[in-house]
Amino acid sequence: MREPREELKATADEQPPDFDALTPPDELVRGERTRDDFLDAALQLSEAATVDEVADIADHGPDAAREYLEWFERMGIVEQIGRNPVTYRRNREYLVWRRAERIRNRYEPDEIAEMLATEAGRADEFETAFGVADPDHVRVHSYASETDQSIEDVWEQLAEWHTTRRRIELLERALSTDDSLSGHHRPVA
Template identity: 30%
Template sequence: MDATDASDGPPPFEDAFRGDDVEQRIYGTVLQTREPTTAGAIADQVDCDPKTARKYLGWFSDLGIVTRYDGTPVTYERNDAYFQWRRINQLAAEHTLDTLRQRVRNLTDRITAYEETYDAERPGAVDAVAAAEASDERTIDAVYGDLADWATVREERERYERARQQRADTETEPVSG
């Protein structure tokens, strides 16, 4: 067999969950779904009976993994709030309060540097083309890269801050006096 044989690597993206059981295939498809989708369409994607898809989607809805939209037909969509909540819980469980505090400080420093560089409070307030034209150092691609990173850092700080607050609520902090 050739060293580049496809069976040695991951499955093609469109068949990423082929070897999993039907529940895992439905879950994996839901993770990729970005708009309300019928159980029938999901069943077609995972090659299962629509009744089976509805059963698992109902269960995922009960767990909060998907949002169910009543209508004709009923549709389901990935619940991003569930995954955000799960990530925050994971951060709070895996890191000490001091580690979380330090990460929030580091992210805040990065945000402050972007605010000073672009003289703005948020990335959406920056005209990328004008910022690149006004700079001898930054290309338009570099500015867009900065703005994307800045937005990501702001989101990450929010997650770490929420995890820090959650962790602080579960620990007894020393009272300074």
């Protein structure tokens, strides 16, 4: 190993650095994650939240929150709901678009069509079993009594039916060539 240049060598009277005065490494790394912190916070917004509330969730300041929320709104990730105070919530259509894009990138169209046919078959089975076209039209207590099932079992079946319907929506979106978000700007991935 080579000796350091003379100007880089410590002298006998030199004091060691005050490591406690240095910025902790986790704070340095965290600074690079600001966008991700705000994206994580924005994707949690199922209800309208103020800029200050988003700043608290992301653990950053309100000025940065405002800047990122305005950017996320332009991208279609969040929607501005209120004006005084300004509030935002996540754009569900963005999440559907993002999931559909992942499916589209992972599977061939014929594979997606096959998955869609399977889910549509499940939806038909639910419609036949419950005798209605929509899980929201099932009277849980009455159906449980008529079929000698527990209310919990009926709720579980209805939850599966709702999930099946969401999958159908997602798979149809993945097969669609229209990437628009119902009037919103197409998000930048």
